[in-house]
Amino acid sequence: MSLRSTSVAPFDALPNPRGGSVPFALAALAQALAALDEQRDVARPLRQATRTLRDAGWLAAARFADTLLLASPLALAASVAVAPPPGLPARPAHEHDGPDDSHIRTAFRDALIELSTVLERRNLRELACSPALYAHQRALVDIIAEHAPGVSLAYEDVALHGRPIVGAILSPQPAQRLAQARARFEAALLPALKARLGNGSRAANALAEAAFDEMDACFAELTGSDPYDFWRLAVACGRALRRGVTYWGDEDVRRFYARCNLLLSEHARGLRIVPQSFVRTALALLWRDYALFGASADDTADVELLHDYGLTVDWHVAGTQASEALWEAGSAQAGALAARVAPSRDLGALVVNGNAYEDFLQTADAAMLALGTQARALSLRADGTHGDPATSLLAAEAAYRIGAAAWALGLGHVALLADALGLAWRRAAHATSTPAARDAYGASTANPAPSVEAIEYANESLRAMLHKVAAGVAQPDATPTVRALGAAIASGAGSHSSNNASNTAGSGTSQNAAETTGSSAAVVSPDAVSSAPGGVDAELPR
Known part of the structure; x- marks a missing residue:
């Protein structure tokens, strides 16, 4: 994904001319803007826009409208800033004047226009992952927080809104290896934090890059065989953040490596379950550029990692600013041509291009055949297991093919359920492919999978949704089904986490001495257990 290094000039995510539109929501937002300028009721059109966007499955946009x-x-x-009459000076401020809060109206208006x-x-991934859109929403939340303390908004809360996110683990390591990795990481961290990537001399940049390379090498050495080992995610996230410095700046890079240093110290003290908040942060940062600009063939490993966590990307990338401009010009022409020659289809609040709609149905039909074959094979297994991991990966x-096609067309509810189902099948594949080995604490290192019944139910729910879409009916709300599937995924992982925690707490001193930095008992902190999948604050779609 070389897009970020080609130019420092910012440009937005690629448009989606064949995607669906939400004309009623756009009209409602235009009414809200006019009402704001005329000092009339803004709440009514905003409520209408929120309902329309939620019905279409554009949940990130609905959250922004909320x-x-x-x-x-x-x-x-x-207050409204009023310009003085021509030729007259501005009125001076008086002591009885209230504070100037015109910036609130300006921020609100800018956010409304940006949305x-x-x-x-028509790019659903941009609605979820755009840093510019998040900055506007964060500014509004900060304004609200002045009157409602405690209100906050993190980037990952927007980017991953409505998605079930599985947890990550820290594989047990010999004490000597952990100690050496910590020493090397901390020695490289200080010069890396002092440097400003891309803003210093060549020598300073080279020194900083060498320090970051050393820390990435520490991540790679600590990565275990488990596909949900956090250091595997850290390697990919660090690489993506460093690649995007010229576009996003280096603040996220420095913060991420500093947090990894704290996590490394917790790993040395026996932590086995990574706090879910950090997993979500790393995933959102890794997914950001891929969601906005697509992926190339060189990014296959990162895309596979994102698939393990239920996230998909488009296989498209613009290599230079010139190719980006050329692609956007072609997109505009394609959109204008499609509007003239192709009929539109109304699917409730969503209006889609007729040709794109037919293409989606063909893609979904072929993919559902593959899903149906695997689901039938799953239901026929008398032992209740998930069968061959290769067939689970195919499912x-x-x-994910259905999900990608649904994201492109604008079917947000279908896309969300398809991605969650893809995540469930990936968990099933890893559960059957990972040997049922035991770590030093006696806990199984295999990846637990959601139950067969949960996968079958989600599969049939997706089929029913696609039948309604094919009949020209609005897509139903997939939130309850996604939440149920997320709970099934979390409950399987939660049993693994609880077993790991209990076995860790009960393990003997001799075992822990071999795997930790000399502590007499490997302790999983209460925060780690509660933030694990299936814990008391397990992350499920809201």
Whole structure:
């Protein structure tokens, strides 16, 4: 994914001319903007926009509209900057004047315009992962927080909204290896944090790059065989963040490696389950550029890693600014041509291009055949296991194909359920392919999978949704089904986590001395257990 290193000029994510649109939501946002300028009721059109976006499955945009709705009373109550008449000076401020809060109205108006602009691009992944869109939403949340303390918004909360996210583990390591890795990592961290990537001399940049390379080497050495080992995710995330420095800056890079240093010290003290908040942060940062700009053939390993966590990308990348401009020009022409020659189809709140709609149905039909074959084989197994891992991986890829096609068309609910089903099949594949070995604490290192019944139910729910879409009916809300499947995925992982924690707490001193840095008992912190999948605050779709 060389896109970031080709130019420092910022440009947005690629448009999606064949994607569906939400004209009622766009009209409602236009009404809200006019009402704001005329000092009228803004809440009514914003509520309509929120409902429309949620019905279409554009959940990230619906969440943004909800934030606008919450901030609308503050924007209407804010003072309006009035320019003085021509030739007259501005009125000086007086002591009895209230604080100047015109910036609230300005921030609200800018956010409203930005949301409308991105909606017209019809790119659902951009709606979820755009840092520019998140900056506007974060500004509104900060304004709301002044009147409602405790309100906050993290980037990963927007990017991963509505998705079940599995947890990550830290594989047991010999004490000597951990101690050496910690020493090397901490020695490289200080010069890396002092340097400003891309802003210093060549010698300073080379020194910083060497320090980051050393820390990445530590990640690679600590990575275990488990596909959900966190250091595997850290290697990919660090590489992606460093590649995007010229575009996003180095703040995320420095913060990520500093947090990894803290996690490494916890690993040395016996932590086995990574806090879910950090897993979500790393996933969102890794997914960001791939979601916005697509992936190339060189990014296969990172795409496979994202698939293990239920995230998909488009296989497209613009290599230079010139090719980006050329692609956008072609997209505009294709969109104009499609609007003239292809009929549109109304699927509830969503209006889709007729040709793109037919292409989606063909893709979904072929993928559902593969899913149906594997589901039938699964139901016929008397032992209740998930069968051959290769066939489970094929089923996961089929689900992800449906998800990718649904994201492109704008079917948000279908896409969310298809991605969650792909995640469930990936977990099933890893559960059957990982040997049922035991770590030094007696806990199984195999990856638990969701139950066969949960996968079959989600598979049939997806089939029913696709039948409704094929009949020209609006897609139903997939949130309850995704939440149930997420709970099934989390419960399987939760049993593994609880077994790991209990076995760790009960292991003897001689075992722990071989795997930790000399502590008499490998302790999993309460925060780690509660943030593990299936714990008291397991991350499920909200």
